[in-house]
Amino acid sequence: VQLQASGGGLVQTEGSLRLSCAASSTVISSYGMAWFRQAPGNAREFVARVSPSSQRTEYSDSVRGRFTISRDNVRKMVWLQMASMKPEDTAVYYCAKDRNQYRTPAYSSPSSYDIWGQGTLVTVSS
Numbered sequence: 001v002q003l004q005a006s007g008g009g010l011v012q013t014e015g016s017l018r019l020s021c022a023a024s025s026t027v028i029s030s031y032g033m034a035w036f037r038q039a040p041g042n043a044r045e046f047v048a049r050v051s052p053s054s055q056r057t058e059y060s061d062s063v064r065g066r067f068t069i070s071r072d073n074v075r076k077m078v079w080l081q082m083a084s085m086k087p088e089d090t091a092v093y094y095c096a097k098d099r100n101q102y103r104t105p106a107y108s109s110p111s112s113y114d115i116w117g118q119g120t121l122v123t124v125s126s
Contacts, residue, residue: 003095003116003117005093005095013086019095021077023078029073030101032100034049035096039092047080050071057069067081087126096115
């Protein structure tokens with residue numbers, strides 16, 4: 001499976017942006033999918049996760065209420081809709097496939113994911 005992230009760019013504070021993640025295989029339909037981000041000098045941090053059936057979503061405290069993760073297994077796509085954006089949202093955003101078919105307590109750890117997209121840069125100007 002390969003993942004291709006896209007949709008990054010420059011946006012103003014309070015603006016919106018939608019990131020897309022295209023998968024090469026429908027195998028992702030059996031796994032949770034997530035978005036992480038990494039700002040310069042910082043560790044990669046969890047942003048959001050969606051369960052295989054979209055029944056369950058998780059968000060980091062810093063984006064809850066502003067970002068929405070969604071997926072379409074038929075189209076092999078995962079999206080991250082970002083709104084009310086802040087300068088601290090500036091980072092390279094990565095989509096990732098969970099290595100487990102079921103959510104584990106470590107779902108917010110990068111080590112729980114085995115396949116990563118190449119990243120797309122999001123810059124929020126103040």
